[in-house]
Amino acid sequence: MRRVALPIVMLLGTLAVSAVLLIATQISSKRPGATAVHQVAPRAAARAFFESWARYLAGHIPRSELAYATHAVTLDAGPPLPAENRVAVPRLVLLEQTASDQYYARLETQGSTCEMTATVTPGAPPSVTDASGGCPDGLSAAAGASGQARPRQAAQAFLHPYLAALYGHAPVDAIPDIAGSLRTKLEQHLHTPAGLRALDPRITSDIAMKAVSSGWQAWAEIADGEQTYTLVIALASEKGRWLVKSVTSP
Numbered sequence: 390m391r392r393v394a395l396p397i398v399m400l401l402g403t404l405a406v407s408a409v410l411l412i413a414t415q416i417s418s419k420r421p422g423a424t425a426v427h428q429v430a431p432r433a434a435a436r437a438f439f440e441s442w443a444r445y446l447a448g449h450i451p452r453s454e455l456a457y458a459t460h461a462v463t464l465d466a467g468p469p470l471p472a473e474n475r476v477a478v479p480r481l482v483l484l485e486q487t488a489s490d491q492y493y494a495r496l497e498t499q500g501s502t503c504e505m506t507a508t509v510t511p512g513a514p515p516s517v518t519d520a521s522g523g524c525p526d527g528l529s530a531a532a533g534a535s536g537q538a539r540p541r542q543a544a545q546a547f548l549h550p551y552l553a554a555l556y557g558h559a560p561v562d563a564i565p566d567i568a569g570s571l572r573t574k575l576e577q578h579l580h581t582p583a584g585l586r587a588l589d590p591r592i593t594s595d596i597a598m599k600a601v602s603s604g605w606q607a608w609a610e611i612a613d614g615e616q617t618y619t620l621v622i623a624l625a626s627e628k629g630r631w632l633v634k635s636v637t638s639p
Contacts, residue, residue: 429457434515435492435507436484442505442520443479443496446470457509458517465538467523470498479503487603491626494522504600508626519626522600537598537605540624543631544596544607547622551636552590552611557581567633568625588613604631 437456444450445466452466479496487493490510496503505522509515521540543566553559554575561575594610604625611618623635 429514431490431509431511431515432484432486432492434517435486435494435509436481438507438509438517438520439481439484439492439494439496439505442466443481446496446498446503447478449478455517457515458520462517462520465520488625490628491604493603506600506604506626508628521605521626540605540626540631541596541598541607543624543633544598544605544609544622547633547636548592548596548609548620552592554579555581555585556588556590556613557586566631568627571633571635585613588615593617603634 434457438458441450441454441456441458445452445455446469448469452463455463455466458466477498479498481494482497483493483495485493487506490508492507492509494505494507496505503523505520507517508519510518519539521537523537546565547567550559550564554561554564561572561579564572564575567575590611590613592609593612594608597608599606599608601623603623605623607622607624609620609622611620618638621637622633624631625634626632
């Protein structure tokens with residue numbers, strides 16, 4: 390009997406220890422402050438970010454509570470809507486995935502539309518690494534100003550070198566912040582007629598910006614001494630950088 394009893398006692402002791410460890414683990418996982426890794430889809434993170442942005446615009450939460458936003462995004466959030474325009478929280482009426490990591494949202498409030506784009510980097514959890522957009526000037530000029538800053542800077546950095554290349558004053562490879570496909574297209578097809586080389590193109594207007602589903606569009610008036618025309622620049626965010634995707638003259 391003694392030879393049998395000892396293993397049974399040891400087995401019972403082992404089971405008792407396992408039970409205690411299991412209970413302790415369950416208690417620990419439920420205690421306040423305990424965290425667990427949840428798998429969140431990038432689209433769900435984008436929706437949560439845009440909805441929290443709407444609450445931020447309405448003055449209901451501080452910028453530090455923007456869902457899944459990196460520190461850089463919260464710093465670039467800009468001010469909320471003025472108090473007189475905070476009648477209701479803007480409503481998310483459209484969410485589209487425009488690229489593998491790009492999302493576009495349309496928010497409506499007081500009959501006006503606010504447009505936003507965001508870059509969502511997958512992870513556990515995902516993170517919003519870039520965001521831009523804003524509301525109409527009549528509703529809140531300031532709310533759109535901060536979101537325009539980086540794409541506007543990219544458009545400004547692009548314009549002068551592009552004009553220099555267009556008029557044969559500089560090579561295409563001197564143009565910064567452009568997508569690889571556009572650079573290849575310009576290198577292969579940009580040929581400056583001899584008559585253009587003597588002209589001096591100048592930007593004669595402020596750069597106008599508009600949020601679109603793919604990112605931003607920028608407009609600028611150009612005068613070269615013989616003609617005046619408009620350049621339309623399409624910009625999109627790639628891995629946290631704003632790049633020029635196309636440039637046209639309507």
